[in-house]
Amino acid sequence: MPLLLHVQNLTGGYHADHPVIHDINLTVNSGEIVGLIGLNGAGKSTILKHVLGLLDPLAGEIRVGGLTAQEDPVQFRSRIAYIPETPKLYAELTLREHLELTAMVWQLDSEAYKNRSERLLELFRMSDVLDRFPNSFSKGMQQKVMILCAFLVEPALFIVDEPFVGLDPLAIRSLLDLLLEMKSQGSAILLSTHILGMAESYCDRFVLVNSGEVALHGKLDDMRRQAGHPHDTLDELFVRVARGEL
C-alpha cells in the first residue's frame, strides 16, 4: 500500500513559544483508515490543522503524496478534502452553489459532477433542499453539506474531524459506507473521533494522543502489546492512557 500521508517528528501549535503537540509521527497509506483518538484537548484537531497546512510546523515535516505544503501549496491542498468538526459554510450560497463552487475549485468535469452530486444528494436525502441557503438548515443538515462537498471531490486523502456529531443514524451509516467505498478505491483516510466503538470497527490502525504526544499507535493488537494488556478493548486502552496508567 503506497504511503499517502507522512507526518514526521511534528512539533507544532498556535504560538512559536508554546507548542501543544510534540514529536508526532504518523502515517496513512492509500486504502487505509487511521483513527486519531484522544481526550478533549489532547491535540487531535491541532494535528489535523497542521496536516491541512493551516498551521506551519515548528519542527518536523508533513508530506502528502511525497509533497510538503511549503514546496507546492496548491498541489498539496488539491490532494486533500476536509470534513471539519464544525460546519463552515457560506451564508450567501445555496447548497447547489456550494457543490458547484467545490466542483469548480477542484476542476471536476461536468459528468463526474453530475453523477456524484446526484448520488450523494439522494444518499443524504438533501435533493429537496438544493436551492436553499444553509443558514436555514439544521445542524445535521449543515454537517451534511460539508460531507457532500468532500465526497464530491473524491480526493487522495480525507481528513475527517469528529464527523458523526449531529448526524442521524441513517446519515452515519451512509457516511461510513462512503468512507469504506473511498478506502476500497485507494483513498487514505485520517479520522478523528470520540466514538471508540465505531473507530474499533472501522479503522485499520490507530494513533492515540495524550497531552500532545503519541501514547500508543498501530493496530489494536500492536497497542495491546505496547500496553501489556493483550485482551483490552480500544476503550479500555484509552481509559488506561487517560488515567496515566501507561
Ligand SMILES: Nc1ncnc2c1ncn2[C@@H]1O[C@H](COP(=O)(O)OP(=O)(O)OP(=O)(O)O)[C@@H](O)[C@H]1O
Ligand atoms: N486556536 C487556538 N489557540 C491557542 N490554543 C489552542 C487553540 N486551539 C486549541 N488550542 C490548544 O491546543 C491544545 C490541543 O487542542 P486541540 O483542539 O488540538 O484538542 P483536541 O484533541 O482536538 O480536543 P477535542 O477532542 O476537544 O476536539 C489544547 O491545549 C487547546 O487549549
